[in-house]
Amino acid sequence: MISFQKKRLLSFILIIVLSLSVIYPQSVVKHPKWSYNKSIYEVNVRQYSEKGTFKEFEKQLPRLKDMGIGILWLMPINPIGETNRKGTLGSYYAVKDYKAVNPEYGNIDDLKGLVKSAHKLGMYVIIDWVANHTSWDNKLASEHPDWFTKDSLGNFVPPVADWADVIDLNYDNKQLREYMIGALEYWIKECNVDGYRCDVAGMVPTDFWIEARKRLNKIKPVFMLAEAEEPEIHQAFDMTYSWKFYNIMNDIATGKKDVTGLVSLLNEEKTAYPMSAFRMRFTSNHDENSWNGTEFERLGDAVETFAVLTAVVPGMPLVYSGQEAGYNKRLEFFEHDPIVWNDTSRYAKVYKAIFNYKLKSKALQSGEKGGKLQLLSSPDDKNIFAFVRVSGKEKVVCVFNLSKESRNTAINSKLIKGKYINLYTGEKINLDQIASFELKPWEYKIFTGK
Numbered sequence: 001m002i003s004f005q006k007k008r009l010l011s012f013i014l015i016i017v018l019s020l021s022v023i024y025p026q027s028v029v030k031h032p033k034w035s036y037n038k039s040i041y042e043v044n045v046r047q048y049s050e051k052g053t054f055k056e057f058e059k060q061l062p063r064l065k066d067m068g069i070g071i072l073w074l075m076p077i078n079p080i081g082e083t084n085r086k087g088t089l090g091s092y093y094a095v096k097d098y099k100a101v102n103p104e105y106g107n108i109d110d111l112k113g114l115v116k117s118a119h120k121l122g123m124y125v126i127i128d129w130v131a132n133h134t135s136w137d138n139k140l141a142s143e144h145p146d147w148f149t150k151d152s153l154g155n156f157v158p159p160v161a162d163w164a165d166v167i168d169l170n171y172d173n174k175q176l177r178e179y180m181i182g183a184l185e186y187w188i189k190e191c192n193v194d195g196y197r198c199d200v201a202g203m204v205p206t207d208f209w210i211e212a213r214k215r216l217n218k219i220k221p222v223f224m225l226a227e228a229e230e231p232e233i234h235q236a237f238d239m240t241y242s243w244k245f246y247n248i249m250n251d252i253a254t255g256k257k258d259v260t261g262l263v264s265l266l267n268e269e270k271t272a273y274p275m276s277a278f279r280m281r282f283t284s285n286h287d288e289n290s291w292n293g294t295e296f297e298r299l300g301d302a303v304e305t306f307a308v309l310t311a312v313v314p315g316m317p318l319v320y321s322g323q324e325a326g327y328n329k330r331l332e333f334f335e336h337d338p339i340v341w342n343d344t345s346r347y348a349k350v351y352k353a354i355f356n357y358k359l360k361s362k363a364l365q366s367g368e369k370g371g372k373l374q375l376l377s378s379p380d381d382k383n384i385f386a387f388v389r390v391s392g393k394e395k396v397v398c399v400f401n402l403s404k405e406s407r408n409t410a411i412n413s414k415l416i417k418g419k420y421i422n423l424y425t426g427e428k429i430n431l432d433q434i435a436s437f438e439l440k441p442w443e444y445k446i447f448t449g450k
Contacts, residue, residue: 028234028235028237028238028274028276028277029213029224029234029235029236029237029238030221031223031238031276031278031367032194032195032221032222032223032238033221034070034124035071035124035223035238035278035366036365036366036367036369036370037070037358037359037360037361037364037365037366038070038071038124038316038358038359038366039068039069039070039071039311039316039317039318039319039351039355039358040069040070040071040072040073040225040280040316040317040318040319041064041069041071041072041073041318041319041320041321042073042075042285042286042318042319042320042321043057043072043073043074043075043321044075044286044320044321044322044331044339045057045074045075045077045105046075046089046092046104046105046336047321047322047331047332047336047337047338047339048060048321048338048339049338049339050338052104052105052336052338053104053105053106053110054105054106054110054111054113054114055106055110055113055114057114058113058114058117061114061117061118061121061123062121064123065121065122065123066352067324067348067351067352067355067356068351068352068354068355068356068357068358068359069123069319069355070122070123070124070355070359071123071124071125071126071194071223072118072123072124072125072126073126073127073128073197073225074125074126074127074128075092075128075286076092076093076095076102076127076128076129076130076199077101077102077105077111077127077128078095078096078097078098078100078101078102078130079095079096079097079100079101079102079103080092080094080095080096080102080135081094081095081096081134081135081136081137081138081165081166082096082135082137083135083136083137084135084136084164084165085135085165085334086164086165086333086334087332087333087334087335088334088335088336089104089334089335089336090135090165090334091165091166091333091334092128093128093130093133093166093199094134094135094165094166095130095134095135095138096134096135096137096138096139097138097139098134098138098180098183098186099183099186108190108191111191112190112191112192115191115192115193116192119192124194124195124223125193125194126193126194126195126196126197126223126224126225127187127193127196127197128196128197128198128199129184129196129197129198129199130199131169131180131198131199131201131204131208132159132168132169132199132200132203132204133158133159133163133166133167133168133169134166134167134169135165135166135167136156136165136166136167140179141156141167144175144176144179146170146173147169147170147173147175147176147179148167148168148169148170149167149168149169149170156168159200159203171204171205171208177208177211180208180212181211181212181215181216184196184212184215184216185215185216185219188216188219188220188222189219192220194220194222194223195216195222195223195224195225195238196222196224196225197225197227198224198225198226198227198237199227200227200228201226201227201228201233201237202226202227202228202229202230202233206232206233206235206236209224209226209233209235209236209237210235210236212236213236213237223238223239224236224237224238224239225237225238225239225240225280226239226240226241227241228240228241229241229242229243229244231272231273231274231277234273234274234277238278239277239278239279239280239316239366240277240278240279240280241279241280241282242269242279242280242281242282242315244265245262245265245279245281245313245315246281246282246283246288248261248262248265249262249283249299249302249306249309250298250299252302252402253298253299253300253302253306254298254300255404258382258383258402258403259381259382259383259384259385259402260381260382262385262402263375263381263385266313266314266373275367275368276367276368277367278315278316278366278367279314279315279316280315280316280317280318281309281310281311281313281315281316281317281318282310282317282318282320283295283299283303283306283307283310283323284320284323285318285320286320286331286333289320289330289331290330290331290332290333291333293330294327294328294329294330295307295323296328297328301404301441301442302402302404302442303347304346304347304350304442305400305401305402305442305443305444307323307347307350307351308350308354308444308446309385309400309444311351311354311355311358311364312354312364312389312396312398312446313373313387314366314370314372314373314389315366316366317354317355317358319351321339322339322341323347324345324347324348324351325339325340325341325342325343325345325347325348326342326345326346326347327339327340327341327342350424353423353424354423354446357423357448361391361394361396361448362391362392362394363389363390363391363394363395363396364389364396365391370389370391371389371390371391371394371396372389372390373387373389374387374388374389374390374415375387376388376397376399376411376413376415376416377411377412377413378409378410378411379409379410380407380409383401383402383403383405383407384399384400384401384402384407384409384439385398385399385400385402386398386399386400386409386411388413388415388416390415393450394448394449394450395415395416395418395420395447395448395449395450396446396447396448396449397416397420397431397445397446397447397449398444398445398446398447399411399437399439399444399445399447400443400444401439401440401441401442401443401444402442403441403442404441404442405441406438406439406440406441407437407438407439408436408437408438408439409436409437409439410434410435410436410437411434411435411437412433412434413433414433416431416433416435417431417432417433418430418431418449419431419449420447420448420449421447421448421449422445422446422447423446423447423448424445424446429447431447
């Protein structure tokens, strides 16, 4: 017969075993203090102007500052390989030299000047980093062939068959790891950049990124964006891509899914990711634009609606070059294909309103500092996505009609009672516990109050 003390001991052991069997989200890094209220802008230097240079882009910094942009992500600034090059100019992601500037864009002093100007305006700059592979004619291939993955015949190989213009690096090699961290350190020390967007980060071992992050933070607090979605990579990165969110927006726009799928995804994220993890929300980026179509092709009349949605749900919104101009064209990836700018686009005004509000809002901050998304139920939950985010006395009430039909709906919640201003009209409004809304197809309302 088991004694009472032994029963207690066995029960205690069982509790320990069960608790260890639960998978909890990995803890995340310490974010830079300046990063919580920002929006991010992807800069395609090649396509930004006819000249396609750093100096030409630098002229746009005041406009982007006025639009409320806080972080500038420069696509790869390095020289592009010529061997097995795709197209006339090649892929930005076929890096020939990790410690040099692409002469098409200018020189290192031009890059330093761009970063300095951005900092003067209170903006931050991260640069695209391609750690997984190099161009065929990168000097590392001849100087350190043992740093690369080889096939059974000893030949260099692309990481993916379609990526024929690049060859795969082998992170089992400690010397490669040390070189790559040194190259990352170089641009922070030399040009004072504020961090990196890391290409196909999930194809590089996470333990490398953890070590790299530690080393970079010794120079200055950096911001790291991973082109990856795995929760565990938040051990090294501040922010990851939210592809599932992007995909469900596309599916809602085409009628394949409705609001219930969006709600399920956001609930899934709450358990899969640490509370402090930043998720990047986007309706386009360089890959999606060139290979899967513009936001206008995918989202149709819902482009503006989903652009605003990316800015008010938990996470950080991204704008790709040209989106603020309503530019409806797939940009050529391997050629010079300058954006035709429309300075009167309504999209710039839409972004400006929400991004500048986000800069001063505590409720809309990213990560653990932002107000939690609290759903507001309506009789039409398949088409109406309504929620409130609260921080102290600040409330942001958001009501979206995510359908192509007009909708009349009502919300009954004590959470919404108060005095507000419609962010986009400036209209003052009082909301009672029960509030009715008439919404046109894809119409949204953002109410801010304190």
